[in-house]
Structures are given as C-alpha cells and as structure tokens.
Amino acid sequence: MNEPLIDPLVWLILLPLAWATLAFVLGPGRGGWLAIAGLVAQCWLAFNLAQQVSAGVAVVHAVGGWGAPLGIDLAVDGLSAAMLLLTQTVALPLAIYARSYFKASDPAGAGFWPLTGFLIAGMNALFVSADLFNLYVTLELVGLAAVGLVAAGGGAQQVAAALRYLFATLVGSGAYLLGVALIYGVYGTVSIATLLPLVTNEVPRLVWIASALIVSGLILKTALFPFHFWLPPAHGGAPAPVSALLSALVVKASFYLILRLWLGPLQSVLPAFGWLLALLGAAAIFWGSWQAIRAVKLKRLIAYSTVAQLGYLFLIFPLLAAPAALQAAVMQAFAHGLAKAGMFAAAGVLIKATGQDTVAGLAGAVERLPVTMFAFALSGITLMGLPPSSGFLAKWQIIQAALAQGHWIIVVVVLAGGLLAAVYVFRVLRLGFLSTPENVTFTPVSRVLEWSAFALAAASVLLGLRGVELIQLLGART
Amino acid sequence: MTSYELVPLAVLASSLLPGLIIFALPDGWVGVRTSLNVFAAIGKLGLVALLLDGVAAGENYGVRYAVLPGLELSLQADALGMLFITLSAVLWLFTTLYAIGYLEDKPRRSRFFGFFNLCVTATMGISMAANLFTFFVFYELLTLSTFPLVVHRGTDKAMKGGTIYLAYTLLGGTALLTGIVWLHHLLGHTEFAHAGIAAALGPEYAGQLKIIFLLLITGLGVKTAMVPLHGWLPQAMVAPAPVSALLHAVAVVKAGAFGIVRIVYEVYGVEFAQSLELLLPLAIFASVTIVWGSLRALFQDDLKKRLAFSTVSQVSYIVLGVALFGPIGTIGGLVHLVHQGIMKITLFFCAGNYAETLGIHKVSEMDGAGRRMPLTTLAFSIGALGMMGAPLTAGAVSKAWLIDGALAASMDWAVWVLWTSSLLNAAYFLPILWRAWFRPVPVAWPEEHIPRHGWRETAWLLLLPPLVTAAATLAAGTLSDSDVTPLAWAKLIAEREYVGRSVP
Amino acid sequence: MTTGFVFAITGGALFALGAAGIVLIGDLMRRILAFNLMGSGAFLVLVGLAQRYDVADPVPHAMVLTGIVVAVAATALALALVRKLHALTGEIELPDDADE
C-alpha cells in the first residue's frame, strides 16, 4: 500500500480544531456549514483509516518525530478506528440537525460550533493517543467542552446541571491524573507502549492504588451507577443536539479509555475489578431503567435510558477473555451511540412541535409527526435489543460470551434489561398512538430535523446487518 | 445472484416495498394505494406459486447472509414452510380486499396498510426461515408490526389491549430468545433439518435440552395463545376486523403454532422429542387449552370475544396433532393449520360485516341477522359448522385425521378431548346460528351503517372475501382426496419428517 | 526520607483533603477551592515522586505546567458558571435536582 497523501490519523485531530477556531472567529452562531464540511471530510478520513487498519497496516504517528517514551505517540488499532468511525458518523448527522435546530439568535447556539469542534477534536485525540498524560489533556478538552455545551445560554437549571457535571468531570480527571502521576513515579514513563512490558504480574502496591484511582475517575466520567447522578440533569436539560452528542459519544470516550488500559498496560491489574464493574453495570441497568419508567419529562426518560444502556458496556469486563466480549462492547457503543443520538434528536423535534418536554404531551404524535415517531421507534428497537438491530447483535454477543464462560447471571441481566427498556420505550410509543386530543396543536417542524433523526435511528437498526465488517475491523492485528 | 436466491427475497420484498411506499402516501390517495396493495398481493401469489412448483419438484430455493461470524440470516423454501406461506399469501389477498372495503373513508389508512404489509412480510419470513435465529428475527418483527394495528383506533381501550398484547408477546419473545441462544451455544448453530439437530448432542445434555424445550414452547405458546399464556388474545379484539381476521387466522397465532411444529420436527426431531418424553406434556398442555378455550367461549356474549376463545381452542388442535407421536397425527395437525385458518378468517370477516353493516357486536343482538344478511350468514354458518367438524367441511377432515392419529399413538384420552371440544363448539356456535336464522328480525338494528342494495346486503368488498373462503372450506372438505389440497401437501411433509416410516 | 517523598506525601494528603472537600462542602466557591487543592495535590505527587532521589526531572515539570493551565481554564469556567447561577438564583449552592 502506498503511503497516503494525507495522514488521516493526524487530520482527524487537526481538522476539527481548525474549524472550531475558525467558527469562533466568525462569531456567535456562525460556522455551521464549515462544521458540516469539516465533518464530511472527517467521515471520509475515518473510513479511510478504518480501511487501512482492516487491511493490517500499522498506523502509528510519532508526534515531533521523537517517539515514545520521550515524545508522544499516536496509535490506531481496530478498537480506536471503530470509535473514530462512530464519532464522525454520529456527529455529521447531528451537525446537520443542529444547524436547523438553533435559530440565528438562539443564545443556546452561540458557542455551539466552536465547542462542538473542540469536543470532537478532543475525542478523536483521545481515541488515538498512546500516552497517559496526553490522554489526561484530551479528557479535559472533552469534559470542559461538554460542560460548556450544557451551560450555553441556559437558565438556572441548565447552569446548575452544568456545575454538577463540571465537578464530576473534574474530580474524575483529577483522580485519573493522580493515578497517572503514581504510574510515572513507579515506572518513569507514561507511554502506553513502553509501559506494556514493564507492568508485570508482580506490581508494587502503588500501581494498585493508581489503577483504582484511574478506574474510579473514569467510571465517574462514564456515569456508571452509582456515579450517574450528574448525567440525567445534564443530558436531560441541554438542548437536544447537545444531549445527543453527550449521550451518544462523550460518555463512551471515558469508557473507551478504561477498555484501552484494561486490554493494554494495566492488563495484569485491572481484571481484579471485573466483577465489581459488572455488578455496578447490572445495577445501572436496573436503576436507570426504573427511573426511565418513572420519568415525567421526555428527555429525562431518555437520559436515564443512557444510564441503563451504559450498564451493558460494563457487563463485558469479567468476560473479556472471550473475543466476543470486546466485540459486544464496541457493538453496544455503536448501537447506543446511533440510537441515542437518533432518540434525542427525535425528542428535540417532539419538544419543538408540542412546546413541552413531557411524556404525557405526546398524545397524537404518531399521527402528526410520523417520521419522528418512526425514528423514535427504530431507536427504541435498538435500545430494547430486538433483531435485526445492532443492539440485538451486541446483546447476542454478550450472551454468547457469558454462556461460553458459564456466567448465567449476566445472561439474565441482559435479557431483563431488554424487557425493562421495552417498558420505557413503549411508554412513549403508546401515548404517541393515541388519537390527537382536540385542544392540542402541533407547531410545524423543519423536515431536516425530522429526517436527520430518522437517518440516525435507521442506521442503528441497519448496522445490525453489517456486524461482520465491524468485527473484522476489531480483529485486525496491526 | 441466482434466481434460486432471488425468489425468496422477492417474496419478502413484494410486501415490504409496497408497505414502505404506502407509509409515504397521503391518506387521500386511495387509487394508488389500493392498486399497490392489490397488485402486491397478486404478485406475491404468483411468486409463491412459482416457489410451490419448484419445491414440489425438489428444487432448492434459498439465500443466506451472515450478520456475525457464525450467525446467519437464512431463508429456505421447504415443504413445511410452503404450507404456511401459501396459506398466508392466499388469505392475505382476501384480507387486503376486505380491509380496503372495511376502511373506506376512515382515517389513518396509509399507516394501517403500511403496517399491514410489514406484518405479512414478517409472516413470509417466518415461513421461510431456515434457522431459529432467522425465525426469531421475523417473529419479533411480527410483534412490532402488529402492535400499531391492534392500537389502530387510538382509544384508551385500544391502548389497554395493545399494552397487554405487548407485555405477553415481549415476555414470550424473551423466553424464546433465551432458548435460542442457549441452543446456539450448545450446538454452534440452529439450522432446521429433517429429523432434527438436537439429537447430535450426547445424552448428558438431556436435562438442558428439556429446559430449552420448555423455554422455546413457552415463547411460542404465547403467540399460539396456549393456556395460561392466552390472556392477550381476547384483549386484542379491540383491533379493527381485518386485523382480528389476520391475527387470528393467519399471522400471529399461526406463527406460534408453526414455530412449535418447527421445534418439534426440525430442531428436536420427533423421534428424539419422544425419547426425551417431551411430547406427552405438550399434548396435555394442548388438550387443556382446547377444552378451556371452548369452555370460556361458551360464556362470551361479545361475538368477537367468543370467536377469540374459539381460536384459543382451535389453534391447539395443531399443537395436539404435532404432539401425537406418529405421522397420522402430524398430518392432522398440519392440515388443521390450513383449515383452521380458512374457517376462522371466514368467521371474522362475517363478524366484521355484522358490525360494519348493522352495528351488531354481541351474540344477543344477532336475532334475525340471517334474513337481513343471508349471504354473510351463510358463510358464517359454513365456517361455524366447519369448526364443529361437521361433515363435508374442512373441519371434518382435520378432525378425522387427528382422531386417527390419537388412536394410532394409543392416546385414547385425546380422542375424548377432541369430542368434548366438538360438543362445546356446537354449544357455542349453534345458538348463534339459531338466532340468526330463526329468530324474528328486530324493529331496529343497533346501528345500521350500510343500507341494502338489491341482493347486495353490504359493500361488495366486504361480502366477497367471506364467500370465497367459505367456498374454500367446503372445497377442502369435499375434495380432500385430490392432489392439490392442503391434505396432500401435509402428507408430503409427513413423509419427509418421518423418514423411513410408511405414511398412509 | 528525601524531600521528594515529603512533597509526594503532602501531595497525597492535599488531594485527599480536596476530594473530601468537594464531596462535603455545599458552598460552590469553596468547592472550587477544594478542586484546586485536589489538583495541586496531584501535581505535587507528579513532581515529588519523580524526584524522590532529589534529582529534578524536567518531564513532570512540563506536565505540571500543562496541568496548571488546564486547571486555570477549568477554574475560570467554574467561576463563570457560579456567577451565572448566582445571577439567576441568588444562591451559591446547587439547588435540588428535580424532574418536574
């Protein structure tokens, strides 16, 4: 294979940084088209990169030409290529959605484009970084951008939610940073590749403390039960495109990092935490679903659904000996990413049309907004894990991995979680199917909004037919 | 892609694509929607005929697609599947015609026909599924696409019925999925095969296989409406008449029964199932359902509810036939799958006609209906007599085979179950017929919507479908020995399932 | 014990103090201070532990400089949010989160 003219790995970071800066210079609310153009290019880059990785090309980039451990290395394997792909493909439809969503004078949209650019750049940088300290900087980039997006132009509730979120994310990255400081103290390096042979089965006690700090910091940022308290107000209170970005992508970034360390430098230490994380994951599934079933507001319901769905990601940790477990995690990240983006986008349309953010206000929505409700239903199918959606494949893989290792309890949790998801999804759908009450009016909503929500939701279902490619990408050995 | 792969896909596409297009049509475009519906139904019938011809000649129509390594969506037209697919395709055409007449000038028709088409697509997929995973995919699609039809009216009552329907079917689906994953884990695949695949596992797996069987049958038993999993069926009666007709006669309950047939014959293998002692409990389960359904039907005044409990009872005839070890019982069960479909759809069409034309919803309102609507009542009578197993009807044929099957399997008690059920059938159908034909016409009908025009007692699109299916009921009963009947096809299947045994 | 260790252990203590502060303190201004204490603790550990044999290592120094800038950015954002909250509600404590 010829050396590509453009190194997709580096440009996936530079491009969003560039359009974010430019959008800031252009001024509040400007830069939508720029972002969309940038994201189109990024999608192409991410596909290109995934193809290279699938073909077995090792993609490593030594920033500054120094190489680890003196410099910082960027490295891409199947896992990171998949996450990059997910990020770009979810962000593009959401950008199109957001451009119609925010009116020119909307204060909530004032900083949207630059903040989103920094957010995506931060995530892309996180997925490719092979340096623990550099990962800390990217974590902060992602966290602060996300907080800014939640708070932008909001009222007291949003600002309070943003503060809660800010403290959670800062404590999380603080714990992570202390963990990294300890690791540097023990080994004298923060490069993942250099650490890999150094961290053996006989590690000093300090590495255990460091690992515990890193994992607890990251599960706080991933909103794993019982650290989920910040998520529902933040994701439920932000404008719909922001909620979609945060729920679909941002929480996955810190989860990815746990997975990366688990499979990489800390593989001899972290598996000790496997069942603890799975237990919290199971608790998240039940607690999140239960709260979603009781929620009054529509977006609250969807946010609690995120709490529940994140639980599945953590069920895989005791199972990682089987390759199906990693595949399940990535499939679930894709399934939830696409479906949740679609669902929040649909909720945004419903809220704009009905003028209220309540589940009870949806009577008649199927009749008036069929495309949007269809999108909601398709997302719901993925979240419930019904076939042929990608959510089903994720659950199938978890169950197979669990059965192969004889862990029946995980099978039961997965299946029960699917049923609970059905309860809260159909809570919304059945109201939508009611005849329209006479005194209710629906405000007309832009078709761009409806169809971009639909595209995301449909993609979450159709991805269920392309599972083989994703698994090939994950299995690629570079 | 060869034509052997294309035809099964085309069978799916012939209702999926029209369904998707119809969703996008405005409600007012009656002409476009109607022609699309009718042409799709006729086109599908043509495709099914092509398949039927090919399968009879032993050709191999099938297509596979891997969604994960080791997990394939696989469609295959085999003799058993063709029985169900032909039934569905034929009845779909008539139900479509009926639904066009029934929904005239009512709101949300595009949505209705869209989901209606999805529902049929799911049924086609269920028929052609070549492994349990594919079966499950379409089984759940069926659940999802029938929910909007059940709640179509958008009332609180409809919503309650729909919610109960969902609760039952999703729980059942989860049980089914558990069984499938477990089996897939043990075997590494779930492909259907004559004489089954489960026997390949050693005797040490007998315990696990029994639990899996229970899970699978529980999952399928929900849609089959076997007692005590039948609670949704009477509640789902809030749906419009064409939906009830489709749900009860073809799609939903039959999907469950058909699944049980697949499980017993092609996953476990009937011999292996017998050796695991699974068939007797299944037969008892079915018998209880048969008697209980009939008993409950006796006390329903709501016409559609009475028919619903009758369905509960009749569908389990199929399961009973399957559970009677031996080819004769198999033939009885399979042929009843078709016959019950034709008869029950006739009854539901007629019930819909009474409600649409005269506003009759209850048995107690049926007085004199036969004089006002003689043709509908004639069709209803044929269907009802068929259900009782009266001579010359399709019901007589299937009951005769089932009784012979029970005797051949030395399960004499099953004969008593069948006779009891027949008596109860008579007890709840004959009063209706008596009221309709022999009681005087009331002063006013509850709510007369459609006035009489000469011989046309109601809209012709409502009248034609029940008359055709009633005629088919008689034809299947009188011509049962010819080569082109469901009975002949059921014999062909039984031959293939009981390899090496003589089939009468 | 070298001075490096003294720094590192002090850093650990500051971190714990800050973390406990964030959990226990309702007043948002003091919470922001607690967060900065926590951050400083981590920086001290980073630098102190690396020079536990009292030879300075430039790499953690540079990392801490980066970390300080990030902490400044985070603190500024937190202060802006608290000010906004105060302007909107007159409070500098977080209100209860309610799904109404």
Next chain:
Amino acid sequence: MKRMMVVAFVVTLALAFVFFLSAAMLELAPAAIDLRVPVSAHLTESGVSHPVTAVLLNYRGYDTLLEIAVLLLALVAILAVVGEAPVAPSRAAHPVLQTLGRLVTPLMVVVAVYLLWAGAFRPGGAFQAGAVLAAAAVLLHLVGLLAGWSSPRLRLRIGLAAGFALFLAVAAALLKQGSLLQYPPDAAGTLILLIECGLTVSLALILAGLFLFLAREEGA
C-alpha cells in the same frame, strides 16, 4: 446526625487513603525508565537550551497544543455562558492607586517580554509572559482605567484565536516534511520563538478575558 456520619465516613476514607498511599510510596524501587537521559541528549536538536521548555514545546509540544486548545475552549464556553449581559461601568479607584497602575503597567510589559525571551534557556516562556500581561490588564481594570469587556468583536476574536491558530498552522505545516510538530533541528529555535510570540499575545488576551468578560452587571 446523618450529616455527622457522612462527614466521619468521608474523613476516615480520606485518612485511610493517605495512609496507604504514603506507605506504598515509601516502599518504591527506582523507576525503570529515566527520561532525563534522552531529554538532555536531544537538547541540542530541540532548539532551546532549557530542558523544561524543550519538553514543553518540543518533545511534548503536542500536549501544549492541546492545552492551549483547552484554554481557548474555556473562554469560548464562558462567552457562551455569560451571553449578552451589559458591561459594568468601571469604578474609578483612589487616584493613588490609579497612578500606581499607570506606573506599574509598563514595567509589567517589560517583565513579560523578558520572561518570553528567557524561556529559551531558563524558567519562563509564553504562558508566564502572557500571565503577567493579563495581570496588568486586570490591574488596570481594578483601578478603573480599563472597562470590562463585552462580547468580543471580530478584531478581538482574531486576537484571542491567533496564537492557537498559529501554533496549529505550524504543526500542520511541519507535516509536509515529517510528522506533526517535527521541527527541523536548524529551524526549531526560530519556529518555537515564533509560536511563543504568538501565544504570548493570545494567552494574555485569553487570560485577561477570563477576568474581564466576567466583569459584567450581575442579575441583568
């Protein structure tokens, strides 16, 4: 009572943490990797002679690039949060303070320039220089000589973003002949100085902005 239990629990947890952390630190063996060796070995190629600056802007320059992004991002977020509230009128302080401000500001500018220049071979650099400049601006505001800032106009926005944009552009341009931020050894010093100059201006504006954009009328 419940509150007391929570406090007691958290404090116990924190104390236990400190205890175990300290114990674990003290039993530590020397680290396997010593980065001081390569840091000083490549110092001549790095374009600067101070090791911390070399790490900051060359070996781990990518961290610094992202760090500036974080700072700019925080400013963007703050602007989005505060919105369009009117600027508070600057209150004139005591004349003595004003005079002091006028006197100190030029001095601070000189110090900033020195810090920028010194960064190449001793502690100092763009961030320190920018911070001193920003402090000067804050000082002027406090004595009433500089009003709080309203939403930034195009020119100010360009100034705020220019340092980061320049850094980004240099990083990308260097891709042409190597990897990201790979300075050619002979041009490294010049390029780093160029970046530092740009950064000083923008960092000063951003840091000042973090203060001055918040100097708004409250409750409006």
